[in-house]
Amino acid sequence: MAxxxxxxxxxxxxxxxxxxxNARIGKGKYGRVLKMARKPTEEEYSRTVKITGLxxxxxxxxxxxxxxxxxxxxxxxxxxxxx
Numbered sequence: 699m700a701x702x703x704x705x706x707x708x709x710x711x712x713x714x715x716x717x718x719x720n721a722r723i724g725k726g727k728y729g730r731v732l733k734m735a736r737k738p739t740e741e742e743y744s745r746t747v748k749i750t751g752l753x754x755x756x757x758x759x760x761x762x763x764x765x766x767x768x769x770x771x772x773x774x775x776x777x778x779x780x781x
Contacts, residue, residue, distance in 0.1 A: 723732065738746070
């Protein structure tokens with residue numbers, strides 16, 4: 699029986715810790731940001747997705763161009779210098 703009470707006391711302490719942490723939300727460093735935050739509108743979300751996708755495509759394109767230069771141009775340069 700004493701073991702069960704120990705478990706219950708641990709559970710109560712854990713629950714209190716969670717409740718205290720939740721009570722502090724909005725009062726710390728980021729509280730003002732959290733209070734100002736809101737769910738984006740459908741238009742804002744759509745625009746963000748499009749811009750992010752465009753950025754990913756651009757970075758991929760730059761990487762592909764670098765790869766193609768390495769595969770096609772580098773052997774010519776090595777051959778030119780006699781390697």
